Amino acid sequence: EIHIVADAEAGAKVVADVFTRTLQAAGDTGAVLGLATGSSPVPAYEELIRRHREDGLSFARSRAFLLDEYVGLPAGHEQSYHRFIRENFTSHVDIDDAAVVSPDGTAVDPVAEAASYDRRLQEAGGVDLQILGIGSNGHIAFNEPGSSLASRTRVVGLARSTIEDNSRYFASAEDVPVRALSQGLGTILEARRIVLTATGAGKAEAVAQLAEGPISARWPATALQMHPDVTVVVDEAAAARL
Numbered sequence: 514e515i516h517i518v519a520d521a522e523a524g525a526k527v528v529a530d531v532f533t534r535t536l537q538a539a540g541d542t543g544a545v546l547g548l549a550t551g552s553s554p555v556p557a558y559e560e561l562i563r564r565h566r567e568d569g570l571s572f573a574r575s576r577a578f579l580l581d582e583y584v585g586l587p588a589g590h591e592q593s594y595h596r597f598i599r600e601n602f603t604s605h606v607d608i609d610d611a612a613v614v615s616p617d618g619t620a621v622d623p624v625a626e627a628a629s630y631d632r633r634l635q636e637a638g639g640v641d642l643q644i645l646g647i648g649s650n651g652h653i654a655f656n657e658p659g660s661s662l663a664s665r666t667r668v669v670g671l672a673r674s675t676i677e678d679n680s681r682y683f684a685s686a687e688d689v690p691v692r693a694l695s696q697g698l699g700t701i702l703e704a705r706r707i708v709l710t711a712t713g714a715g716k717a718e719a720v721a722q723l724a725e726g727p728i729s730a731r732w733p734a735t736a737l738q739m740h741p742d743v744t745v746v747v748d749e750a751a752a753a754r755l
């Protein structure tokens with residue numbers, strides 16, 4: 514299902530509606546939410562914070578799993594995804610902080626940490642709703658071009674273009690970690706429902722490939738074509754090549 518919306522604010526409402534329905538359906542047991550970092554989901558998080566404050570939307574019994582984390586950044590680091598999700602979303606709603614889980618970027622054995630993270634996701638019963646952004650090269654989480662469509666949570670190397678895209682958050686491109694722990698494409702596809710959001714012309718090619726391209730590791734987001742319940746929310750600029 515593809516929604517082309519006027520702007521990020523309109524997109525945020527569509528994404529927040531999907532979250533609201535998932536939370537309501539989960540009722541008292543709470544939902545398992547898959548959360549993403551990056552700038553794209555932030556307007557949706559802001560809308561969810563507003564609904565929590567004004568409409569009483571509750572995350573009280575829900576749990577959340579992040580998609581990825583930079584290798585080498587401690588949880589408190591300014592640019593760690595652990596910190597990002599708290600600052601931009603979870604600390605502003607009523608989810609238990611201990612229920613917001615991300616891969617440990619400082620684990621002594623990152624390979625073992627990746628496998629254990631994948632297990633923890635499964636033990637939680639899987640993700641009810643996964644929110645995704647998309648990289649300009651078609652990556653989702655940190656599954657760069659060439660990632661196996663069946664990949665699991667693992668240690669990945671970042672593409673040069675991703676390091677450049679993400680360098681805006683760091684003092685320089687040299688400060689961007691070159692490795693990350695990332696849920697795999699196969700892991701992400703196990704979420705029961707997925708909502709992907711993108712804005713701006715820089716995402717237009719990746720969005721066109723995601724929706725219309727042949728399924729290929731060359732554009733990792735094309736793996737989503739194999740999932741039965743994906744909602745894509747894009748503005749006109751990101752939809753320009755559809």
Ligand code: GLP
Binds near residue numbers: 552553647654
């Ligand atoms: C990072 C994250 C992705 C995110 C992408 C796009 O590399 N690992 O999960 O989708 O950036 O970021 P943005 O939304 O800021 O364009």
